[in-house]
Amino acid sequence: MPSFEDDFYLENPSRWQAVKRDCRLLLRLSIYALHWLTRGVLVRRAYRRAQQTGKPLDIDHTIPD
């Protein structure tokens, strides 16, 4: 599995390689932001409920593999 470094750190990239890298990174970060705004809402809601009720939230079931 490539690391963040393997994916996005480019030594001496051509202009085209740099543009492609920027697009891929922008896409990845947009997915992260979208994830925070969608799945995250459900997780934070469940987390708040757990804090109020005192019944612990199950990490295994709340966060998918």
Added chain:
Amino acid sequence: MARRVIKDFPSPELPFAYSEPPRSGNDINGLGQSRFSRALQVFHGSGARQLEWGKLERFFALINPFRVYWLNLVNRWMLRRADGAIAKVQQPVPDPAEMADTIKQHAKALGAGAVGITALTEQALYQNHTPDYPTAVVILFPMDSEEMAYVTSDRAGAETMRAYMEITRTVIALAEHIRSLGWRARAYSEAADILHIPLAIQAGLGQLGKHGSLICKEFGSSMRIATVLTDLPLAHDSAEDIGVDDLCLGCRRCTIDCPVDAISDEKQIVRGIEKWYVDFDKCAPYFTHTVGCGICIEVCPWTIPGKGPELSEKLLTKRAVKAR
């Protein structure tokens, strides 16, 4: 004005749990292992492998306030410039000591709080990751002590991310400068690709504290660390004893204030090296719950602004007197 940490810490009773707990993080970290081996990522990862505690890390990210999460994304975006074009003509370096001074001055002009230079060693590398550079330029960036007094709140979390962004900006600019001299250089900040603390210790920037974080004279533990790896010939600094162990052996400030008792009063063997070690399995869930915790680094006596140099001098003098 004397700074006080606002000690209104959340309860150690956590509102989440694993139904099937992952392999102990202490085990993965090599606690009790007498033979040296490279570290493995456990919680914060670079994406290079599926982490045992990865679910907790993703949960941590999703419960972060948007302000903190957003700053993290911006930081990642900035890091695309961690590497880049290298000037075709290489500037010769007849005197690595002089070049080291120039690089340090340049890093400070870019915003670094402290700078040290050392060799890239095995201790700073994770398994299956060997960046091909001989030298590490390590940089410290202090966090705002007034903001960090609000540890375990979003306010301190946002300050931590702000410091990460500033230090990222600094190491990226420094790496760009080195590449403009015709030498390879790659900036590392926040992302878990190398271990910054062992490099900072080797570079004479401080020592490991009882709370498992770097302690430096200038900023205590309230700072962030980032590194530029390079093949630019630079004179290396040596590790410096500032008296951290002399204080940590007798001080119990972080041990007492840690709500989950994760900090031990004794050094332990970790991957073949005797050192201070924080119980990962106790620390990580509370760290998650408090969106970055930071209690131990903020209550540390070394972190009181302006206290470090005087404290170091006192401790070293006391030791010298005892030794007579």
